[in-house]
Amino acid sequence: MHTLSRFLWYLIHATLARVSAQESLTLNTLYSFSEASLSSDPTFSLPQAQQLTVSVAICSTGTTSPAFFVNNNTASTTDIFEIQLYSGFGNWTGTTQQGGSLVVQNVGQTSFQVVASTGALVHELIPALPFLGDTTNTQALIYSPPFSPIESSPPTYPNYTLPPANLSIPSPPSSPPAFSLVIAPTSSGLASGMQTACSINSTFSSGLVVSNDLWLRNNDGWRSQWLIDDLTPSTNYTAYVIQDQVKLSGPIYFTTKSPSFPCPLVHSLPFCPSTSYSVPLPFPQSPASSYDSSNLPQSISDPLLQYMTNFTTMLLTFACGRDLYSPLQTCESCQEAYRAWLCSVSFPRCAEPPSSSSSPSSPMPALTTPRSGSNPRNPFLPNVSYSYQTVLPCLEVCSAADRACPTFLGMKCPTTRFNAASSYGVGFIDEKQGVLGGGSTGTAQDRWGNVWCNPS
Numbered sequence: 001m002h003t004l005s006r007f008l009w010y011l012i013h014a015t016l017a018r019v020s021a022q023e024s025l026t027l028n029t030l031y032s033f034s035e036a037s038l039s040s041d042p043t044f045s046l047p048q049a050q051q052l053t054v055s056v057a058i059c060s061t062g063t064t065s066p067a068f069f070v071n072n073n074t075a076s077t078t079d080i081f082e083i084q085l086y087s088g089f090g091n092w093t094g095t096t097q098q099g100g101s102l103v104v105q106n107v108g109q110t111s112f113q114v115v116a117s118t119g120a121l122v123h124e125l126i127p128a129l130p131f132l133g134d135t136t137n138t139q140a141l142i143y144s145p146p147f148s149p150i151e152s153s154p155p156t157y158p159n160y161t162l163p164p165a166n167l168s169i170p171s172p173p174s175s176p177p178a179f180s181l182v183i184a185p186t187s188s189g190l191a192s193g194m195q196t197a198c199s200i201n202s203t204f205s206s207g208l209v210v211s212n213d214l215w216l217r218n219n220d221g222w223r224s225q226w227l228i229d230d231l232t233p234s235t236n237y238t239a240y241v242i243q244d245q246v247k248l249s250g251p252i253y254f255t256t257k258s259p260s261f262p263c264p265l266v267h268s269l270p271f272c273p274s275t276s277y278s279v280p281l282p283f284p285q286s287p288a289s290s291y292d293s294s295n296l297p298q299s300i301s302d303p304l305l306q307y308m309t310n311f312t313t314m315l316l317t318f319a320c321g322r323d324l325y326s327p328l329q330t331c332e333s334c335q336e337a338y339r340a341w342l343c344s345v346s347f348p349r350c351a352e353p354p355s356s357s358s359s360p361s362s363p364m365p366a367l368t369t370p371r372s373g374s375n376p377r378n379p380f381l382p383n384v385s386y387s388y389q390t391v392l393p394c395l396e397v398c399s400a401a402d403r404a405c406p407t408f409l410g411m412k413c414p415t416t417r418f419n420a421a422s423s424y425g426v427g428f429i430d431e432k433q434g435v436l437g438g439g440s441t442g443t444a445q446d447r448w449g450n451v452w453c454n455p456s
Contacts, residue, residue: 040107129145147223209226
């Protein structure tokens with residue numbers, strides 16, 4: 001309890017509540033309340049349980065600040081606990097074997113949600129953040145946190161088979177979580193308000209949802225994928241993902257590119273599942289506004305698939321699963337690392353220099369000089385009529401393939417001493433080759449929308 005007056009208030013209220021009608025809260029049921037549906041200082045009866053969790057989420061407030069009290073023993077008025085609220089969210093866990101009650105003080109114009117559960121916490125701030133694929137001048141590609149991680153058995157000798165060049169995406173989970181995306185201009189101050197799912201969900205979301213489906217970017221698990229259009233160029237945005245209407249992930253931040261940014265987004269490629277960014281290609285034929293496996297030209301995908309097939313054939317000349325070339329790596333991890341490297345260099349990532357408002361202490365991304373026409377890194381990309389810049393692949397993408405693969409394959413990466421920075425982003429994830437986390441950022445991308453090198 002914060003003050004003696006609050007404690008005395010609760011004692012009086014709890015005594016009166018014994019002879020007044022109370023609404024009972026059913027286990028594992030989400031209740032939403034507003035001023036219009038509540039009496040002054042309402043009381044709710046809690047179910048009996050060996051261990052009960054009561055979670056509260058404020059959806060909106062007026063001029064008053066509500067307070068929530070739990071009495072976990074109806075036979076006593078001394079076992080009283082106040083639920084502390086942080087950014088509009090709070091919870092209490094304890095026993096209610098003798099029954100209990102929840103009393104709300106100073107409801108005013110507050111609307112809120114309450115759940116009494118015996119399992120996991122219902123209202124929750126998800127630690128994992130949404131993931132930004134990339135933006136164009138009016139579009140953004142955003143992913144939910146991962147769920148349902150992929151569990152697969154490694155291949156064994158003598159029937160050591162590897163995935164084909166064009167991966168077969170498994171069937172998505174039959175009952176995935178219900179995800180929703182909320183985007184608002186950062187100037188709206190959304191991140192400074194209450195950080196609850198019901199509060200964020202009541203915000204008008206910017207942009208137009210072009211597509212929303214499930215996608216398996218990597219072994220971390222499935223994600224909900226949104227392609228958003230009709231955003232404003234050169235604008236800072238804040239994004240949240242809401243799961244099952246009660247769990248909140250975010251915020252993350254991103255900036256749309258300038259009005260003249262020409263590169264379209266490429267995503268949803270089974271053979272390059274982590275590719276989800278803008279690539280120097282001609283704008284796709286209407287009605288499509290981005291490239292995926294259904295409209296990416298075969299003149300681009302066929303050579304890449306052939307490279308992947310040839311590499312896999314060479315890799316399997318080694319007695320995979322019988323002979324060991326590394327105590328840590330396998331032929332399977334080699335193929336996976338090579339695919340990530342091949343996709344990263346085959347699909348250059350378009351980018352723009354940071355705006356003048358960026359922090360002067362923030363490192364500059366590994367950008368190439370502007371070019372137009374053909375792309376020297378992938379001659380199979382068609383010529384474009386516009387000028388563009390790309391952010392170089394992270395050197396660690398190459399190093400990962402070098403470390404994971406047998407030496408007879410000849411996978412070699414440039415070193416920082418001999419001109420690696422001319423073709424790779426160096427010093428962002430690793431300060432030196434192989435020293436993970438020693439660089440200036442320790443990562444290729446952050447929650448603020450900064451991308452220093454291309455990790456995909």
